Amino acid sequence: MDGYGDNEDAFPELYSEWKDTDGDGVGDNSDKFPMNPDEWKDSDLDGIGDNSDYRPYNGEIQSKEDLESFPFFPVIVAILVCLGALFILQTRLGKNNKRQQRRLRKETYSDAHEYEEEEDED
Numbered sequence: 001m002d003g004y005g006d007n008e009d010a011f012p013e014l015y016s017e018w019k020d021t022d023g024d025g026v027g028d029n030s031d032k033f034p035m036n037p038d039e040w041k042d043s044d045l046d047g048i049g050d051n052s053d054y055r056p057y058n059g060e061i062q063s064k065e066d067l068e069s070f071p072f073f074p075v076i077v078a079i080l081v082c083l084g085a086l087f088i089l090q091t092r093l094g095k096n097n098k099r100q101q102r103r104l105r106k107e108t109y110s111d112a113h114e115y116e117e118e119e120d121e122d
Helices: 064-068 072-121
Strands: none
């Protein structure tokens, strides 16, 4: 019915298929890679067959190397800079807090000392 005789038709039962150039069992009309017997489908349309594609449903990642090429170095540097800034901020806040505590102790001591002196004068 597809116009090809059963002797030359690789898929005599299928109207839409008649030839399988690479012999992978998928007709050339449905085969995204008719010359490659290892590939026949490309789900993410990235040009890499699903059998070779590390992430067949993600067009941005074709191999494990693409996934591993995440920029870890800049991320690690950014984290270290943030931690350094937090350390400096914490240190400065701690010094300011100690200064305030010393100042309060001096003021308290001065006030108490003045109070004792006023009592002594009577």
